[in-house]
Amino acid sequence: MLSSQKISLAKVAARAFITPLTVRTFASSAVARTVSLDLHKNSFETYNCDAPSLEVKLPKEELVRMYQSMVVMRRMEMASDGLYKAKLIRGFCHLCTGQEAVAVGMETALTAEDKIITAYRCHGFTYMRGGSITSILAELLGRKAGISGGKGGSMHMFTPNFYGGNGIVGAQVPLGAGVAFAQKYLDKKAATFSLYGDGASNQGQVFEAYNMAKLWDLPAVFVCENNRYGMGTAANRSSANTSYFKRGDYIPGLKVNGMDVLAVHQAVAYAKEWTVSGKGPLLLEMETYRYGGHSMSDPGTTYRTREEIQHMRSNNDPITGLKQRLLESNIVTEDELKAIDKAARVEVDKAVEEAKASPEPEISEFWTQIYKKGTEVPYVRGREPEEFHRY
Amino acid sequence: MSSMLKKAAVVSIPTVRQALLRSNPLLANALLAKRAYNSKGGVEMTVRDALNSALEEEMTADEKVYLMGEEVGQYNGAYKVSKGLLDKFGPKRVIDTPITESGFCGLAVGSAFAGLKPVCEFMTWNFAMQAIDQIVNSAAKTHYMSGGNVDCPITFRGPNGAAAGVAAQHSQCFAAWYGSVPGLKVVSPWNSEDAKGLLKAAIRDPNPVVVLENELMYGVSFPMSEAALSKDFVIEIGKAKIEKEGTDVTIVAHSRSVGFALEAAYLLEKEGICKAEVINLRSIRPLDVDTIIKSVKKTNRLVTVEGGWPQYGVGSEICAQIMESEAFDHLDAPVVRVTGADVPTPYANNLEAYAFPDTEVIARVVKRTLHKQIGAK
Numbered sequence: 001m002l003s004s005q006k007i008s009l010a011k012v013a014a015r016a017f018i019t020p021l022t023v024r025t026f027a028s029s030a031v032a033r034t035v036s037l038d039l040h041k042n043s044f045e046t047y048n049c050d051a052p053s054l055e056v057k058l059p060k061e062e063l064v065r066m067y068q069s070m071v072v073m074r075r076m077e078m079a080s081d082g083l084y085k086a087k088l089i090r091g092f093c094h095l096c097t098g099q100e101a102v103a104v105g106m107e108t109a110l111t112a113e114d115k116i117i118t119a120y121r122c123h124g125f126t127y128m129r130g131g132s133i134t135s136i137l138a139e140l141l142g143r144k145a146g147i148s149g150g151k152g153g154s155m156h157m158f159t160p161n162f163y164g165g166n167g168i169v170g171a172q173v174p175l176g177a178g179v180a181f182a183q184k185y186l187d188k189k190a191a192t193f194s195l196y197g198d199g200a201s202n203q204g205q206v207f208e209a210y211n212m213a214k215l216w217d218l219p220a221v222f223v224c225e226n227n228r229y230g231m232g233t234a235a236n237r238s239s240a241n242t243s244y245f246k247r248g249d250y251i252p253g254l255k256v257n258g259m260d261v262l263a264v265h266q267a268v269a270y271a272k273e274w275t276v277s278g279k280g281p282l283l284l285e286m287e288t289y290r291y292g293g294h295s296m297s298d299p300g301t302t303y304r305t306r307e308e309i310q311h312m313r314s315n316n317d318p319i320t321g322l323k324q325r326l327l328e329s330n331i332v333t334e335d336e337l338k339a340i341d342k343a344a345r346v347e348v349d350k351a352v353e354e355a356k357a358s359p360e361p362e363i364s365e366f367w368t369q370i371y372k373k374g375t376e377v378p379y380v381r382g383r384e385p386e387e388f389h390r391y
Numbered sequence: 392m393s394s395m396l397k398k399a400a401v402v403s404i405p406t407v408r409q410a411l412l413r414s415n416p417l418l419a420n421a422l423l424a425k426r427a428y429n430s431k432g433g434v435e436m437t438v439r440d441a442l443n444s445a446l447e448e449e450m451t452a453d454e455k456v457y458l459m460g461e462e463v464g465q466y467n468g469a470y471k472v473s474k475g476l477l478d479k480f481g482p483k484r485v486i487d488t489p490i491t492e493s494g495f496c497g498l499a500v501g502s503a504f505a506g507l508k509p510v511c512e513f514m515t516w517n518f519a520m521q522a523i524d525q526i527v528n529s530a531a532k533t534h535y536m537s538g539g540n541v542d543c544p545i546t547f548r549g550p551n552g553a554a555a556g557v558a559a560q561h562s563q564c565f566a567a568w569y570g571s572v573p574g575l576k577v578v579s580p581w582n583s584e585d586a587k588g589l590l591k592a593a594i595r596d597p598n599p600v601v602v603l604e605n606e607l608m609y610g611v612s613f614p615m616s617e618a619a620l621s622k623d624f625v626i627e628i629g630k631a632k633i634e635k636e637g638t639d640v641t642i643v644a645h646s647r648s649v650g651f652a653l654e655a656a657y658l659l660e661k662e663g664i665c666k667a668e669v670i671n672l673r674s675i676r677p678l679d680v681d682t683i684i685k686s687v688k689k690t691n692r693l694v695t696v697e698g699g700w701p702q703y704g705v706g707s708e709i710c711a712q713i714m715e716s717e718a719f720d721h722l723d724a725p726v727v728r729v730t731g732a733d734v735p736t737p738y739a740n741n742l743e744a745y746a747f748p749d750t751e752v753i754a755r756v757v758k759r760t761l762h763k764q765i766g767a768k
Contacts, residue, residue, distance in 0.1 A: 115505065149538030156536040163504055163541065168528050174494045175529055178501020185457070185483065185507060208494025215489070369539040370573050372597040377576070377629060377677035385715040 033060045035331060043263040047245050049252035049282070052270035056262045060331050062108055066261050067326060068340050069107070070100040070319045073124045075348040076133050080123065080140055083352070084296045089140045093154045096124040098291035101318035102225055103128045105264025106193065109272060113190035115183070117163040117176040119200060120155035121225075121290075129162035133351035138358045145358035149365060170196060170203030173222065177209040180220035180281075191219040191275045193268070199230015201244050210248050213281040220281040221271045222248065225258065231294040232303035245285035258286030259316040262325070289316065367391075434620060439609040441583035442472045442548075445590035446510065448622045450480055453508060456594055457484040459499050460512030460549075469514045470550060470609055496522035496547070500530045503545040503599075510594060513549035516565045516603065523568075530599040531574030546593045551579070551603035552646060552698045553736055553747055562736035562746075564699030566645065569601045570675040570708070576628050577675040579603040581649035583613040585673055588626030596628060603675070605647045631679035633686070637668030640757055641686040643709060644696035645672035648729075648748055652696050655753035665761055675705060683709060684718040691723040692760050698747050701730040724763035729756050 037056045044051040077095040084093050096103070103124040106116065118125050126136055131147050139146030140154055147157045148165075157165040163179055166172040176194025183190050196206060201224050213220040224244040228235055235242045245253030256267040264286060271282045289312045293300030300309070326332045367380055367389035376391040436444075450456045457480075462469045464477040464487040477485040488495040492513065499511040513519040519526065526547060533541050553562035569577045576598055580586040586604065593600035618624055634649060635656055644652040649671045656667035668686050672679065687693050693713060695706035706728035713719060713726055729748045736746050 117501075147538070148536060148540065151538050152536040156533075158537040158540045160540075163501070164533070164537065166529070168524055171497060171524055171529055174497025174525070175501035175504065177494075178498035178503070179505040180501075181498055182502040182505035182507045185502070205491075205493040205497060208489070208491035209498065211489055211491065212494060212498055216486075369535045371576075372534060372542060373539070375597055379677075380573070 034058060035060055035063065035329065037063075037262060037325060037329060039260065039263050039266065040257070043257045043260060044267065045245070045255035047243075047248075047253040047255075047283075049254060049274070051254070052266045054266075056266050058108070058262075058265070063322075063326060063331055064336075064340070066104050066108060066265075067319070067322050067332075067337065068344065069104045069128065070261065070322065071341055071344045072133070072347060073100045073104065073127055074319065075344045076127065076136065076351070077123060079137060079348050079352050081292070081296070083137070083140060088356075089154070089296075090142060091153060092120065093140065093296045094121040094294065095292050095296070096121050096290070098312065098317075099225065099227060099258070099288045100124060101261035101264050101322075102195075102223075102258050102286050102288055104318075105261040106223075106268045109265050109268035110193075111190065112161050113188060114272065115161050115163060115176075115179045115190070115192040116195070117166065117172045117179060117192065118195035119169060119172055119197065120165070120167050121197075122155065122157055122165040125162060125195075126157040126159065126165065130159045131157060131162075133348060134354040134358075137351055137355035141355050141358070142360060143355060143358035144361045144365075145355060146361075149369075150361040151365070151369070170200040170205055172196065173200070173203070173206045174209040174212075176222075177213050177218055177220050180213065180218040181216070183219055184216075189276050191221055191272050193221045193223050193271075195223045195225055197230055198224060198226040198228065198235045198242075198244060199233065199238060201226075201247065202239055210251055210281070210283075214248075214251050217278065217280040219275040221268075221275055221284060222251070222281060223284045223286060225286050225288055227288050227290045229290075229294070229303065232298070234303065243285075245283050248281070248283040251281050251283050253283035253285065255285045255287065258288035259312075259318045259321065261318055261322050434615045435612045436583045436587075436615045437610055437612050438580070438583050438586045438604070439470065439472055441587040441613075441615070442590055442604065442609075443474060443476070445587045445594070446473065446476060447479065449510075449591055449594040450476070450484060452622070453594075455506065456508045456510065457486065458510045458512060459486040459488055459495060461488055461490055461514045463487060463512050468512075470606060472604075472609070473512070492518050492521035493525060497525040497529060500525050500543060500545060500599075503530070503543045504533065504541050508544045508546075508594065510546045510548060513547065515554075515561060515606070516549050516551040517561050517563055519547070519549065519565070526569070526575070526599070526601070527572050531572050534598070535574060542597055543599050544597045545599045546590070546596075546602060547599065548590065548593070548602035548604060550606035550609070552605050553731070553743075554606040556738060556740065556743065557736075558738040559735035562743075564603075564646075564697065564731065565601075566603055566675045566697065566699055567704045567708070569603075570678070570705065572676075575599055575601055575676060577601040577603065578628055578673060579645040579675050580673065581605075581608070581644075581646055581671050582611075583615055584619045585626065585632075585671070587615075587619060588624050589628065589673060592625040592628050595625065600628070603646065608647055626673065629674045629677040629679055631673055631682040632671045633668060633682070634671045635667070635669040637666040637690060639665035639667060639690055640692040640694060640760060641668045641670060641683065641690045642694050642696060642753065642757065643670045643672060643683055643706075645675065645705065646698065648696040648698055651748060651750045651753055654750040655757060658750065658754055659757060664758060667757060672705075678708065678712070680709070680712045680716065683713065684716050687713065687718040688721045691721055693718075693722065693726040694729060694753070694757055694760055695726065696729045696748050696753055698731050701728060701733050704728070704730055706730055722765060724760050724765060727756050727760055729753055 135147035180192035
């Protein structure tokens with residue numbers, strides 16, 4: 001299985017879906033350019049554990065890259081929004097606009113050995129875990145160049161260290177505990193982060209996963225992305241206890257300002273250290289907010305006010321927040337940020353064109369990958385007896 | 392399921408043979424008389440021990456194979472299938488889980504995504520309904536949805552179908568349920584060779600495989616061939632086995648029903664009524680329809696036998712596939728299904744006996760089929 005994973009990685013890389021990981025990791029020489037920034041004192045709230053340090057130390061390049069990643073992610077989701085409205089994207093499409101700090105802040109605290117799994121709002125994580133923008137957009141368009149060959153769509157995208165992209169609310173949480181189980185079984189010094197929303201947090205299997213993770217001290221971190229609404233149901237209408245970071249009972253937890261990418265980074269670095277050192281699982285609650293509806297078919301205004309959305313955009317935006325930080329600390333100039341913004345637009349526009357240029361998958365792909373190549377069933381039936389495929 | 396019920400099920404194990412004798416003396420006697428239905432060999436082995444040796448051999452061969460489930464470790468398995476494995480392989484590889492099917496099944500699937508080869512035991516398949524989403528949506532579909540980027544080499548196993556005297560919630564066959572799902576392979580062993588060879592094949596298969604065992608067969612002994620005793624013995628998934636050759640009618644069965652079908656065939660032959668061919672499906676998905684077609688072309692008559700409910704069942708699928716094949720033109724009589732009754736399984740002994748196929752019902756249906764002709768009169 002390890003070797004087949006390598007093959008799978010090589011295969012994926014060969015299809016040029018994956019940006020080389022080195023691009024996103026900073027060289028050790030950059031340590032000299034490390035800067036120190038102080039987090040707001042209300043960045044964390046704790047449950048049976050100490051708070052992470054409020055002093056964030058990161059190389060300048062990394063801070064700039066965080067900004068860049070968030071800007072690219074937002075551009076990518078804006079492009080998805082446009083493509084959906086142009087009826088080029090089918091079915092469900094869940095955007096992460098407003099929630100960028102979670103995926104970006106997590107990535108800077110993790111390595112490729114660490115794994116992430118989430119539900120259907122997965123475009124941002126796929127990008128941060130190495131999926132190219134073109135491969136993500138092409139997947140949304142159902143094209144051959146899509147990261148899953150056009151077979152998964154918006155909700156099903158995977159990279160060698162990202163287990164999707166899962167469509168059944170809550171089911172990804174025990175799956176993630178299983179990935180952590182494998183890490184422990186194989187003596188890997190790495191952790192798995194399982195993300196779920198405030199809506200999914202009430203699923204029974206989430207608690208089943210908590211229980212086993214604690215029982216067996218798995219290197220599992222459970223991350224509740226609390227964006228305040230499970231579809232249109234406000235957290236306090238779905239959850240008897242909305243302190244999601246306390247809901248692990250016997251598992252310590254941390255509430256994090258999920259709109260501050262630096263606080264996310266700090267909390268995730270802390271969580272990784274916690275669980276890899278053998279202390280067992282940890283819960284993180286990322287307080288965040290989605291600007292758009294639950295999915296493209298939801299205007300997102302029947303269960304919350306426009307004022308609320310506007311307020312979050314004006315006062316809590318993760319990109320604006322980091323921008324101010326970077327400018328105040330003289331890490332970058334306004335012009336440099338503008339250049340990043342412009343480059344992001346160009347990059348995403350180019351990816352949109354590449355994705356659109358990709359043909360639809362070959363019809364022959366209809367029959368592949370139901371079973372692993374070489375171990376298929378003898379034949380698969382189509383819609384009528386004379387429509388079939390023999391392997 | 393309550394822990395009390397689970398205990399009750401366990402207590403019944405030593406009495407399986409008696410129960411078999413009571414509920415089906417014909418089959419039990421036939422088996423006790425060691426009639427040569429299967430491969431000849433000097434060694435006898437229970438289905439339970441065959442499964443145990445399959446697990447032991449595959450865990451010895453591959454460090455990534457591990458066993459997880461309720462009571463598989465310290466308790467030695469609710470039905471003792473995993474007896475001794477904890478002692479041999481330790482708690483890292485034989486893992487007792489809490490009673491949370493959805494959670495531990497999902498966890499096992501996740502570990503398969505990440506490179507392990509779990510054997511996920513359900514104390515019975517009835518409880519796997521709590522976890523069916525993880526089996527169908529996570530295990531069966533992820534390889535396809537990911538464009539081949541994620542593999543899921545997992546084995547789900549446990550006793551399936553009716554046990555004795557455990558009523559409706561613990562007496563159900565899931566062959567049709569899992570057999571309908573693309574991405575899964577589903578096997579259903581009958582005897583000890585089937586059990587060992589199919590479980591080993593399932594563990595080695597890089598796809599999710601559902602192994603539907605049968606509690607009432609666990610304690611039954613069968614001869615094992617020399618080949619079947621080898622650690623290299625595997626049975627190819629997707630191939631049916633002709634257990635008895637015949638010329639007048641084909642009886643297709645899986646799991647425990649194979650024994651009844653054989654018994655009926657021998658009975659009818661002894662009475663000089665017909666020579667029936669008996670096919671042991673072994674695999675539910677893929678379904679070896681080619682073997683059935685070939686047999687029907689020879690015998691021109693077909694009866695299917697299963698313990699599951701009639702509607703949308705294994706027999707229904709076989710009927711449909713025969714209709715769509717060239718074998719249809721070779722039928723001299725309509726295909727008939729012998730199935731479990733379309734009723735939730737009752738508890739009382741006499742009512743329960745009415746719920747599932749046995750030798751007498753199969754013999755009756757075969758006789759009736761022999762006199763049927765296609766074409767309205």
